Amino acid sequence: MSKQKLSVLAKAARVSITATAAAAILPVAVTLLAAESHRPPHTPSAVVVSYDPGVGAVPRFTDPRAALGAPSQINPFGEPTDPFNPPYGTNQIVSVGAGGHLALQFHTPILNHPNNLAGLDFTLFGNTGFIITNEFDLTSFDWVGIPATDGTMFGFSTGEILVSASRNGEEYFLLDPAQSPAVDHFPPTDGAGDPGVPVAPGLTPADFVGTTLAELRALYQGSAGGASFDLDAALDSRGQSVFLPEIRFIRIDVLSGRAEIDAISAVNRVSRGRP
Ligand SMILES: [Ca+2]
Numbered sequence: 001m002s003k004q005k006l007s008v009l010a011k012a013a014r015v016s017i018t019a020t021a022a023a024a025i026l027p028v029a030v031t032l033l034a035a036e037s038h039r040p041p042h043t044p045s046a047v048v049v050s051y052d053p054g055v056g057a058v059p060r061f062t063d064p065r066a067a068l069g070a071p072s073q074i075n076p077f078g079e080p081t082d083p084f085n086p087p088y089g090t091n092q093i094v095s096v097g098a099g100g101h102l103a104l105q106f107h108t109p110i111l112n113h114p115n116n117l118a119g120l121d122f123t124l125f126g127n128t129g130f131i132i133t134n135e136f137d138l139t140s141f142d143w144v145g146i147p148a149t150d151g152t153m154f155g156f157s158t159g160e161i162l163v164s165a166s167r168n169g170e171e172y173f174l175l176d177p178a179q180s181p182a183v184d185h186f187p188p189t190d191g192a193g194d195p196g197v198p199v200a201p202g203l204t205p206a207d208f209v210g211t212t213l214a215e216l217r218a219l220y221q222g223s224a225g226g227a228s229f230d231l232d233a234a235l236d237s238r239g240q241s242v243f244l245p246e247i248r249f250i251r252i253d254v255l256s257g258r259a260e261i262d263a264i265s266a267v268n269r270v271s272r273g274r275p
């Protein structure tokens with residue numbers, strides 16, 4: 001059961017829920033299932049440096065280790081995640097409220113390499129999704145026809161969120177918000193895609209109007225989605241551009257509103273002899 005279907009069912013049952021807290025209406029058995037659900041089998045490539053949930057973080061979604069490892073590939077129901085079906089388990093995403101932050105340290109440095117795909121260096125995965133505009137059949141608990149979106153999204157953050165990067169964990173450099181994508185917003189995660197492949201720069205939600213999952217994936221071109229950042233956007237304390245050849249620390253500060261974080265991945269490099 002996707003968060004989106006749960007929301008539709010909750011609406012039909014006149015139960016008031018927030019999109020992110022959709023899991024709260026699940027029966028206890030399913031909540032237990034969520035606790036036991038999939039974690040990436042490999043050792044996480046990062047550790048949590050610090051976490052402060054701030055004000056307004058979603059209750060129970062406050063385990064910062066949920067941000068380690070690869071983006072979630074299945075939801076708490078065991079279904080594959082895709083841009084219509086984001087992760088929503090308490091062990092999959094961590095919530096950061098106003099005044100809160102999350103800082104991670106990576107064992108392998110994230111390089112600002114000129115051969116990184118599209119010049120982008122790392123990708124931040126949230127838990128937004130595209131709204132399915134098909135009718136919902138309350139008898140079969142399923143969408144009528146092939147699910148498609150009008151390009152509008154749910155579960156996205158509307159707050160002011162800053163992302164900073166550091167080589168040593170002491171001196172952080174702000175990534176200029178004017179040159180950086182929004183956190184926990186567009187584009188939604190596709191668990192079937194490659195987390196090292198950014199969605200092509202320039203694509204906007206408007207490009208996804210009327211798309212089905214297959215059409216949407218054609219636009220993603222193998223990407224797992226997520227907001228991809230360029231370390232070239234780094235600013236020093238005077239607001240001047242600064243070159244960071246590599247970083248080991250990423251910090252997300254939520255100034256207002258709230259954000260949910262699923263994962264952070266490094267962008268793949270185009271290697272010689274391989275396209
Ligand atoms: Ca770069």
Ligand SMILES: [Ca+2]
Binds near residue numbers: 067261
């Ligand atoms: Ca996660």
